[in-house]
Amino acid sequence: MRLRLEVNGERREVDGVWEGESLLYVLRERLGLPGSKNACEQGECGSCSVYMDGILVCSCLVLAGQAEGREVVTVEGIAGGDELHPVQEAFVEAGAVQCGFCTPGFVVATHDLLRREPEPTDAEIREALAGNLCRCTGYEKILDAVRLAAQRTG
Amino acid sequence: MMRAETVPATPTRERPEAPVTRPGRIGESTTRADGVPKVTGEFEYSSDLSMDGMLWGATLRSPHPHANIWSVDTSEAEAMPGVFAVLTHEDVPGRKVYGMEIPDQPVLAWERIRYGGEPVAVVAADHPETARLALEKISVEYEVLDPLTDAQEAMKEDAPKLHLSGNVLRHVRIDHGNVAKASAEADVVVTGEYEVGMQDQAFLGPESGLAVPDGEGGVDLYISTQWLHVDRDQVAESLGLPPEMVRLTLSGVGGAFGGREDLSMQVHACLLALHTERPVKMVYNREESFYGHVHRHPAKMSYEHGATKSGELVYVKARFVLDGGAYASSSMAVCLNAATFACGPYKVPNAEVESYLAYTNNPPCGAMRGFGAVQACFGHESQMDKLAEALGMDPVELRVKNAIEPGDRFPFGQEVPPPAPVVEILERVKAMPMPEEKEVMGRDLRELPGGVSNTTHGEGVRRGVGYAVSFKNIGFSAGFDDYSTARVILSIEDGEPLVRVHTAAAEVGQGLVTLQAQIARTELGVERVAVLQADTRVGSAGSTSASRQSYVTGGAVKKACEAVRERLFERVREELGEDSGDLSVENGDVVSGGEVVLPLSEVLDEEIEETVEYRHKPTYPPDENGQGDVHVQFAFSAHRAVVEVDVELGLVRVVELATAQDVGKAMNPQALEGQIEGGVAQGLGLALLEEIQIKDGRIQNASFTDYLLPTTLDMPSVKMDILELADPEAPYGLKGVGEPPTISSTPAIVAALRDATGRELPRVPVKPEQIVGIAKKPPDAPPQPGSAGYAELGRLDERREQ
Ligand code: FES
Ligand code: FES
Numbered sequence: 001m002r003l004r005l006e007v008n009g010e011r012r013e014v015d016g017v018w019e020g021e022s023l024l025y026v027l028r029e030r031l032g033l034p035g036s037k038n039a040c041e042q043g044e045c046g047s048c049s050v051y052m053d054g055i056l057v058c059s060c061l062v063l064a065g066q067a068e069g070r071e072v073v074t075v076e077g078i079a080g081g082d083e084l085h086p087v088q089e090a091f092v093e094a095g096a097v098q099c100g101f102c103t104p105g106f107v108v109a110t111h112d113l114l115r116r117e118p119e120p121t122d123a124e125i126r127e128a129l130a131g132n133l134c135r136c137t138g139y140e141k142i143l144d145a146v147r148l149a150a151q152r153t154g
Numbered sequence: 155m156m157r158a159e160t161v162p163a164t165p166t167r168e169r170p171e172a173p174v175t176r177p178g179r180i181g182e183s184t185t186r187a188d189g190v191p192k193v194t195g196e197f198e199y200s201s202d203l204s205m206d207g208m209l210w211g212a213t214l215r216s217p218h219p220h221a222n223i224w225s226v227d228t229s230e231a232e233a234m235p236g237v238f239a240v241l242t243h244e245d246v247p248g249r250k251v252y253g254m255e256i257p258d259q260p261v262l263a264w265e266r267i268r269y270g271g272e273p274v275a276v277v278a279a280d281h282p283e284t285a286r287l288a289l290e291k292i293s294v295e296y297e298v299l300d301p302l303t304d305a306q307e308a309m310k311e312d313a314p315k316l317h318l319s320g321n322v323l324r325h326v327r328i329d330h331g332n333v334a335k336a337s338a339e340a341d342v343v344v345t346g347e348y349e350v351g352m353q354d355q356a357f358l359g360p361e362s363g364l365a366v367p368d369g370e371g372g373v374d375l376y377i378s379t380q381w382l383h384v385d386r387d388q389v390a391e392s393l394g395l396p397p398e399m400v401r402l403t404l405s406g407v408g409g410a411f412g413g414r415e416d417l418s419m420q421v422h423a424c425l426l427a428l429h430t431e432r433p434v435k436m437v438y439n440r441e442e443s444f445y446g447h448v449h450r451h452p453a454k455m456s457y458e459h460g461a462t463k464s465g466e467l468v469y470v471k472a473r474f475v476l477d478g479g480a481y482a483s484s485s486m487a488v489c490l491n492a493a494t495f496a497c498g499p500y501k502v503p504n505a506e507v508e509s510y511l512a513y514t515n516n517p518p519c520g521a522m523r524g525f526g527a528v529q530a531c532f533g534h535e536s537q538m539d540k541l542a543e544a545l546g547m548d549p550v551e552l553r554v555k556n557a558i559e560p561g562d563r564f565p566f567g568q569e570v571p572p573p574a575p576v577v578e579i580l581e582r583v584k585a586m587p588m589p590e591e592k593e594v595m596g597r598d599l600r601e602l603p604g605g606v607s608n609t610t611h612g613e614g615v616r617r618g619v620g621y622a623v624s625f626k627n628i629g630f631s632a633g634f635d636d637y638s639t640a641r642v643i644l645s646i647e648d649g650e651p652l653v654r655v656h657t658a659a660a661e662v663g664q665g666l667v668t669l670q671a672q673i674a675r676t677e678l679g680v681e682r683v684a685v686l687q688a689d690t691r692v693g694s695a696g697s698t699s700a701s702r703q704s705y706v707t708g709g710a711v712k713k714a715c716e717a718v719r720e721r722l723f724e725r726v727r728e729e730l731g732e733d734s735g736d737l738s739v740e741n742g743d744v745v746s747g748g749e750v751v752l753p754l755s756e757v758l759d760e761e762i763e764e765t766v767e768y769r770h771k772p773t774y775p776p777d778e779n780g781q782g783d784v785h786v787q788f789a790f791s792a793h794r795a796v797v798e799v800d801v802e803l804g805l806v807r808v809v810e811l812a813t814a815q816d817v818g819k820a821m822n823p824q825a826l827e828g829q830i831e832g833g834v835a836q837g838l839g840l841a842l843l844e845e846i847q848i849k850d851g852r853i854q855n856a857s858f859t860d861y862l863l864p865t866t867l868d869m870p871s872v873k874m875d876i877l878e879l880a881d882p883e884a885p886y887g888l889k890g891v892g893e894p895p896t897i898s899s900t901p902a903i904v905a906a907l908r909d910a911t912g913r914e915l916p917r918v919p920v921k922p923e924q925i926v927g928i929a930k931k932p933p934d935a936p937p938q939p940g941s942a943g944y945a946e947l948g949r950l951d952e953r954r955e956q
Contacts, residue, residue, distance in 0.1 A: 034202035035195020039358040040440045044858035075195035092189035095824040099663025100192030101358040101408030126866040138831030
């Protein structure tokens with residue numbers, strides 16, 4: 001099938017999409033955007049988090065066809081231009097990145113949290129990010145990064 | 155087997171350029187060189203690779219844990235449009251088995267299946283879904299056999315042999331002092347039976363890689379692994395190629411924790427690429443990942459501790475049975491490790507330790523963070539608490555009283571090298587301020603066990619505190635030639651000095667790329683450093699495991715930098731005369747007596763390059779009594795856990811974890827803290843959540859829906875006290891740090907649960923039904939409707955299957 005959608009502000013069109021493909025697969029394998037990750041493909045780890053029409057979704061759970069005509073923003077579209085977004089900057093500075101496989105998902109989820117709640121409490125941060133798994137950091141430095149980003153953008 | 159009709163021009167991949175980074179010497183918190191590409195999504199993991207004309211590989215796995223294979227028919231799969239190759243064991247041109255210690259694992263099974271999920275055939279197709287459908291078209295005729303799933307049973311004389319060599323893969327015995335005599339002298343004796351379930355590394359980045367044929371019969375493999383050279387050698391063996399025709403480049407690795415030490419899809423992807431003459435990518439999904447790598451050994455442990463009335467240990471008897479699963483992997487070393495750590499970091503004058511490792515039809519087990527010490531620590535620390543209780547002593551006081559010290563001997567005969575700050579870390583962790591205890595009733599739900607599930611408002615909630623201490627060997631042991639190779643180049647690029655560091659050491663997330671750059675900056679006084687992509691064009695760095703890379707590859711980079719510096723100073727002396735004083739390099743200038751004598755640019759018309767190997771001191775295999783200088787270095791850590799338990803529902807909230815650890819030298823403090831926090835989280839996982847559940851040899855929970863990992867809601871903050879007591883034999887005095895946090899965190903949490911509930915809790919992970927006292931451990935067989943205790947005992951997941 002043919003799929004038309006907007007990704008990171010650009011209109012994209014892909015042909016030959018098999019109906020069973022997920023949005024995650026299309027992004028990674030057909031649109032050259034492998035930033036969204038594929039750790040479980042079951043909606044459990046959040047590493048594939050993207051915005052669809054402004055709503056945070058697990059792109060592994062969205063069928064490609066469901067994204068027809070929608071606006072998708074991936075981790076590659078979080079920064080405007082060459083500058084890092086403050087959330088990204090905070091993740092690097094706070095040491096929130098180890099292997100980094102969870103990082104794109106956390107960056108998008110944190111971006112979403114701070115948009116909704118610019119000054120989250122620790123309990124709110126923990127709750128908002130409970131759908132994102134990280135196996136390396138034990139989360140503390142990720143919380144540090146969120147606090148730092150909140151401070152800078154709030 | 156089929157061959158591609160058309161042969162495309164030999165594809166090549168562009169090598170990503172190594173980023174040049176600037177500030178950060180050793181001892182300074184330095185941000186990661188790969189941090190920026192990782193937050194923007196540009197960093198290329200092995201599952202992100204793609205090339206024009208690339209095919210997708212997929213693996214057919216046995217649904218049975220134990221079976222004979224009578225026939226495999228691939229014809230229907232081969233005939234499918236879009237399918238380019240279907241390969242079986244017949245297509246493996248070289249050695250048909252692999253394995254790091256003992257090559258006993260088939261690349262593709264023939265005749266016999268020994269575990270559920272064992273690979274039987276591989277397919278390459280133009281779409282992953284086509285490949286998956288082709289797998290369904292391969293017909294395999296199995297004769298299903300009864301699986302041998304209990305390690306104790308497998309060790310019996312009359313058990314069916316899973317391998318020609320029998321089912322006991324290794325038996326280590328440590329005989330120290332005279333236990334028979336000593337047992338008469340003990341005033342107090344405590345015994346215990348403990349069990350550790352099968353934990354998974356659960357790295358987030360799935361097994362994956364891209365194999366690219368070179369058009370001349372060789373292959374390039376871009377891969378996430380822990381040890382490029384051991385992969386290369388095994389792949390070359392199985393492909394029947396000389397090692398130089400198989401080149402490996404490390405691709406982005408999404409975590410490892412031991413689970414990437416063995417091969418997974420490496421040989422398969424290369425076979426498919428060579429057969430189809432096209433690049434072939436393989437990516438496991440999460441379910442397949444559970445079948446695709448080895449796990450932590452489940453253990454059954456029996457202990458007997460004897461002590462005097464005043465609490466001095468008199469003897470320890472321990473017997474371990476570790477389940478190795480179907481193939482050897484690194485089980486031999488795990489078996490020895492478990493034995494050497496069985497008694498804990500204590501003075502034990504008499505000890506008798508038996509450690510057995512058996513083959514079964516369970517999934518193969520091998521390396522995971524902590525490597526045998528995790529299981530042993532849960533056993534010895536549970537025993538120390540039991541002993542303290544029997545003696546009416548404070549558990550920390552008992553540990554301090556028996557703590558091992560430099561100059562003592564471990565039960566395996568090796569002298570304890572300094573520093574060994576067991577007393578100090580215990581005292582420090584105890585002295586850390588306790589977390590505030592808010593009135594339970596009326597708290598924010600998020601601060602109660604069960605959280606917003608709204609299971610309690612504070613009623614039935616009890617607090618508990620527990621302690622544990624552990625030690626772990628750093629580096630490869632028992633006579634292994636453990637070395638690393640580093641190549642360092644100092645040159646002037648774009649008018650400025652630049653150091654390039656090249657090793658084959660796998661960065662798996664721990665921060666080794668940053669550390670290598672810090673060392674180069676420190677040793678060569680140059681700001682700009684590029685750490686080149688790890689690959690097999692340089693000598694082996696050994697494995698990223700056993701917490702060894704900072705020590706061994708760090709040592710190699712340091713030594714290579716020193717060699718480069720020596721050559722640089724020779725040039726300076728040629729230029730300025732022999733009496734140019736004590737030379738050093740600072741900020742890109744050669745300095746003598748505090749004065750700049752020459753800018754580097756004047757002596758570096760020609761770059762300086764050195765390649766060196768670095769080895770730590772030799773180790774020796776144990777003798778027949780389990781005695782010997784088996785290990786290189788020991789790292790110690792202690793943990794305190796504070797938990798709150800809903801004793802009616804068995805729900806737990808870990809309030810805080812505190813740790814003290816000796817690291818020798820904090821090379822990159824921020825990264826070090828992160829590694830400790832992450833390690834503690836894995837220990838928490840083993841204490842409360844993580845277990846691969848196996849029934850009749852089959853994994854029941856191969857997904858992140860059913861295999862539970864700690865989330866932000868499970869993992870508390872970690873208070874830490876980092877000691878820097880230099881090891882005189884190690885580079886910069888450093889000690890490996892990766893594993894210790896994972897080891898004693900588990901028993902500390904369980905000790906806290908026992909404190910809160912008064913229950914025995916002899917098994918990890920601890921399940922709610924054990925906390926509320928319905929069962930000591932999960933039932934061996936799933937309860938049937940109508941069977942005694944069914945209503946109370948049935949675990950939800952098991953009931954669902956009825
Ligand atoms: S990959 Fe989508 S939630 Fe895990
Ligand atoms: S940094 Fe590795 S999974 Fe989060």
